[in-house]
Amino acid sequence: xxxxxxxxxxxxxxxxxLFSNDDLVVSKMADILIEEYQKYEDxxxxxKFVLKLGKNAYIDSVTIWKNNYKNIDNLDxxxxxQLENSAKIVDKRLPADSAEYYRNLLRKLTYLGYMxxxxxxxxxxxxxxxxxxxxxxxxxDSVSNAQFYNEKVKLYNEENEIxxxxxxxxxxxxxxxxxxxxxxxxxxxxKIRKGIIEKDMKKMNEKLGRVE
Numbered sequence: 001x002x003x004x005x006x007x008x009x010x011x012x013x014x015x016x017x018l019f020s021n022d023d024l025v026v027s028k029m030a031d032i033l034i035e036e037y038q039k040y041e042d043x044x045x046x047x048k049f050v051l052k053l054g055k056n057a058y059i060d061s062v063t064i065w066k067n068n069y070k071n072i073d074n075l076d077x078x079x080x081x082q083l084e085n086s087a088k089i090v091d092k093r094l095p096a097d098s099a100e101y102y103r104n105l106l107r108k109l110t111y112l113g114y115m116x117x118x119x120x121x122x123x124x125x126x127x128x129x130x131x132x133x134x135x136x137x138x139x140x141d142s143v144s145n146a147q148f149y150n151e152k153v154k155l156y157n158e159e160n161e162i163x164x165x166x167x168x169x170x171x172x173x174x175x176x177x178x179x180x181x182x183x184x185x186x187x188x189x190x191k192i193r194k195g196i197i198e199k200d201m202k203k204m205n206e207k208l209g210r211v212e
Contacts, residue, residue, distance in 0.1 A: 022070075024131035026121060029139065030066040033117070034059055036136050050192040057082075061110075065117045072114050077107040086182040093175045102169050109162050116155055123148050144207040152204070156197055163190060 037058055040048040057080045068075045079087060083106045091099045123142035124134065143152070163186075170176065170183035 021130065022125070025124060025129065025134060026066050026069050028131040028134045029117075029121060029124065030062050032134065032136050032139065033120075034062055044195075047192055047196065050189055054189070061113050062117065065114045068114075069118060069121060072118055075111075075114065077110050079103075079106050079110060082182065082185070083110070086179055086186075089179050089182070090169065090175060093178060094169075094172070102166070105162055105166050109159065109166070112155060112159050112162070119143070119148060119151050119155065144204060146208065149204055149208060152201070156201075 037051065038055065040051060043051065060080065064075075064078075065072065087099070087103045087106060090102045094102070120139055120143060124139060127138070127142045129138055129142070142148075166186070167183075170179060170186070176183075
């Protein structure tokens with residue numbers, strides 16, 4: 001009986017240590033990713049402009065992910081302020097089912113942002129890194145393999161598909177004029193986003209020894 005109790009307690013302590021290490025890893029990753037986001041040295045003028053505009057939303061997303069990474073699939077997705085504002089315009093001017101579909105597209109887009117962060121965490125875990133070993137270099141190195149390359153491509157493709165469906169709403173005559181500001185901002189930011197993604201994938205291809 002005593003031996004069984006010791007085994008149970010030991011298993012509990014091991015699990016507790018693992019969970020605690022995950023929390024430390026996620027916290028360290030969040031700090032590093034936020035810090036790196038604000039380094040604009042290698043960015044073009046327009047990239048800097050867009051990144052600075054999106055800084056608060058990015059920090060919010062990383063913080064939400066950090067606080068919910070253990071249960072990310074069941075997270076109640078809340079839209080960032082500008083996305084919510086565009087959803088309210090659609091709510092007022094389109095049928096309820098169309099408005100809900102638009103809102104769900106925005107939720108899916110937000111969720112993909114969290115899944116991108118989750119991918120980096122999974123890569124770091126696969127490497128067995130501790131919080132003390134984590135840096136932007138080790139995070140970058142962790143995803144530099146075929147598995148996570150394919151996962152990145154999958155996430156980027158899903159993101160593009162969702163954005164194309166969102167754009168279809170911006171051409172609807174019922175809301176086109178009323179939502180024009182958000183449509184312009186959406187397309188402007190996405191153009192810069194695509195440029196950043198291309199650089200990211202080019203860098204990853206170079207690390208994997210691939211020639212495009």
